[in-house]
Amino acid sequence: MSFVLILGSVPVIFIMESIIEHVAKTLQMPPEKVRALNMYQKGQVTPWKMPLTYFNVDEILTQLNASAEITDRQTAVTAFNETNRWKKRGLSTIPIKYGISWLGTMFSAQVSIYAPDGTIAITHAGVEIGQGINTKVAQVAAHLLKAPINLIKIKQSDTLTSPNVSATGGSITSESVSKAVINACEELNKRLQTAREIMPDSSWLEIIQMASNSGIDLSARGWVLGEHDRPTPFAYNCYGAACAEVELDALTGETNVVRYDMLYDCGQSMNPEVDVGQVEGAVVMGLGYWLMEGCVYDEVSGQALTHNTWEYKVPMAGDIPVDMRLTLLQNAPNPLGVLSSKAVAEPPMTSTCSLLFAAKHCVESARKEIDQDTHFILNAPATPENLQQHTLLDISQMTL
Numbered sequence: 001m002s003f004v005l006i007l008g009s010v011p012v013i014f015i016m017e018s019i020i021e022h023v024a025k026t027l028q029m030p031p032e033k034v035r036a037l038n039m040y041q042k043g044q045v046t047p048w049k050m051p052l053t054y055f056n057v058d059e060i061l062t063q064l065n066a067s068a069e070i071t072d073r074q075t076a077v078t079a080f081n082e083t084n085r086w087k088k089r090g091l092s093t094i095p096i097k098y099g100i101s102w103l104g105t106m107f108s109a110q111v112s113i114y115a116p117d118g119t120i121a122i123t124h125a126g127v128e129i130g131q132g133i134n135t136k137v138a139q140v141a142a143h144l145l146k147a148p149i150n151l152i153k154i155k156q157s158d159t160l161t162s163p164n165v166s167a168t169g170g171s172i173t174s175e176s177v178s179k180a181v182i183n184a185c186e187e188l189n190k191r192l193q194t195a196r197e198i199m200p201d202s203s204w205l206e207i208i209q210m211a212s213n214s215g216i217d218l219s220a221r222g223w224v225l226g227e228h229d230r231p232t233p234f235a236y237n238c239y240g241a242a243c244a245e246v247e248l249d250a251l252t253g254e255t256n257v258v259r260y261d262m263l264y265d266c267g268q269s270m271n272p273e274v275d276v277g278q279v280e281g282a283v284v285m286g287l288g289y290w291l292m293e294g295c296v297y298d299e300v301s302g303q304a305l306t307h308n309t310w311e312y313k314v315p316m317a318g319d320i321p322v323d324m325r326l327t328l329l330q331n332a333p334n335p336l337g338v339l340s341s342k343a344v345a346e347p348p349m350t351s352t353c354s355l356l357f358a359a360k361h362c363v364e365s366a367r368k369e370i371d372q373d374t375h376f377i378l379n380a381p382a383t384p385e386n387l388q389q390h391t392l393l394d395i396s397q398m399t400l
Contacts, residue, residue, distance in 0.1 A: 006346040009098070010289065014353045014380070017094060021357060025364075025375045031357070032093050036061075040097070048099070050232035054336075057095045057239050060263050060329060064093070064241045067327070068261035073245065081365040086250045089258065090361025093243040094354040096264070098347035099234035102176060102226030105166040109180035111141060111188060112219040115212035118205035120147060123155040124177040125165035130281075131345060132274035133174045139270060140178045140339070144185035147204050166226075171343040176224055178270070179338045183222030191216050236336040238347035240264035240329075242283075244321075244354040248362035253388025255291055255359055260321035262351065267334030267342035278344040279326045286352020288315045291359065294381045313383075356382050366391040 020038070024031040040046070042055040065071060070093060077089045109124040122141060126133045134154040142149040166176075195211040196202075202210075212218060228235055242262040246255050260283060269275045292313045296305045306312040333340035360378045367373050372392055379386070 006349050010349060013350045017353055022375055048232040050234055056265065057097060060239055060241050060265060061095060064243060064261060064263045068243045070243055085369060088248045088250055088362040088365040089245065090358040091245050092354040092357035092361060093241060094351040096238065096240035096347055096351045098238045098350055100172060100236055100238060100343045101233045102172055102235050103233050105176060105226035107165055107176040107180050107224045108162045109177055109184050109222045110161045111181060111184040113208055115209050118151055118208045120152045121155050122152065123157060123161045124180060125157060125162035126173040126177040127157055127168040131174060131278060132271060135274055136174050136178055136270045137181050140181050141185055144182060145188065171346040175338040175341060175343060180222035180224045184220040187220040236334060238265060238342050240348060240351060242351035242354050244358040246355060246358035246362055248359060248387060250366040250391045253384035257321040259323040261325045262348060263327050263329055264348055265329040265332050265342060266344050267332060267337050268340035269328055270339060270341050272328055275328060275344045276326055279348045282345060282348035283352055284315050284320060286349050287319060287355060290353060290356040290380050291382050294383045356380055359387060363387055363390045370397060
C-alpha cells in the first residue's frame with residue numbers, strides 16, 4: 001500500500017507517533033497532551049530550514065475538538081469501557097504536517113480554441129487516475145478564459161504534446177498542470193485582448209471568430225518547471241488533524257470504526273467535492289493499511305499465502321466508518337499555492353494511523369481488566385487476529 005500512495009512517509013510518521021504514544025503511556029499522560037507539548041509553533045524553523053510562517057495545526061486541533069466533541073466523547077469512551085468487559089472503545093487524534101515539493105518537476109499543457117464553434121481542447125502532462133485532475137483543469141481554463149465550461153474538452157495525454165515531463169504522483173500533478181494551463185490561458189488572453197476591447201459586449205464565440213479572422217493563433221502551450229527560491233525542498237506544508245473512534249470485540253478481535261472526523265487545510269479548494277472525495281479515498285486506504293490488509297508469505301518458498309479475497313481483506317462497504325465527517329478548513333487561502341489551493345490525496349493519509357492507535361487503546365482497556373495495562377508494540381496491520389492475541393485473553397478469564 002505504501003508503494004501505491006505516499007511512499008515511505010506513512011510508516012515513518014507512524015513510528016514517530018508510536019514514540020509519542022510510548023512516552024505518554026510511560027508517563028501516564030494523555031497522548032494528545034504529549035503531542036501538544038512537542039508541537040511546532042507558528043514561525044519556528046524546521047530542520048529543512050523552512051520557516052513555518054503559515055503553521056495552523058493548533059487552530060485546526062481547536063476547531064476539530066469543538067466540531068468532533070472530542071473531550072466529551074473521550075469521557076463517554078471511558079464510561080463505556082468501565083461498564084463493558086468484552087466490548088471496548090478507543091479514541092485517537094493525530095495531526096497532519098506534510099511538505100509539498102515541486103522541485104525538479106516539469107509539466108506542460110496545450111490549450112487550443114476552435115473558431116467554428118468556440119470549443120476548447122486541452123491536453124496536459126498529467127494522467128487522470130480518479131483524482132479529478134481533468135475536472136480541475138477544465139475549471140481553471142474556464143475561469144481564466146471566461147469561457148463556458150461546457151465548451152471545454154480534455155483530450156488524452158500523450159508524449160507528442162507533453163514530452164519530457166514528470167510522472168503523475170506526489171499529490172502535485174493537479175496543481176502543476178493547472179499552473180501550465182494558467183500560463184497557456186494567459187498567453188491566449190493577451191492575443192484575445194484586442195478583440196475583447198473592440199467587442200466588449202460580445203459572446204465568447206463572436207470574440208473567438210473575430211480573433212481567428214484577424215489571423216490570431218488560438219493555440220498556446222504552457223510549461224511549468226518546479227522551482228522556488230527558498231532553502232528548502234518544500235513549496236509549502238499541508239496541515240490538518242483527524243480523530244478516530246474504534247470499537248473492539250475483545251473476544252474475536254473484530255473492530256468497528258464508530259466515527260471518523262477530519263479537518264483538512266486544502267487552502268482555497270479548486271473543487272471541494274473533488275478534494276473531499278480525495279480525503280475520503282485516503283481514509284479508506286488508511287483503513288485497509290492499518291486494520292485489514294495483512295500479507296502472509298510461506299517461510300520456505302516466499303510464496304504469497306494471502307493472494308485472494310478469501311485471505312486478503314480490503315475495505316468494503318461494511319468496513320468504512322459508521323459516521324464519517326470530513327471537512328475542509330474554511331477561509332484559509334494558500335499564498336504559496338496555485339490559485340491559493342493546496343495539494344490533497346496523500347497528506348490526509350498520514351493521519352489515518354489514528355485508526356490503529358484507537359484500536360490499540362481498546363486493547364489497553366481490555367488488558368487493564370486483567371492488570372496488564374503496560375506498554376506493548378502493536379504493528380500494522382492490526383487485523384482481528386493480531387488484536388485478539390494482544391488482549392491476552394485466555395479461558396481462565398471466561399467466568400460468570
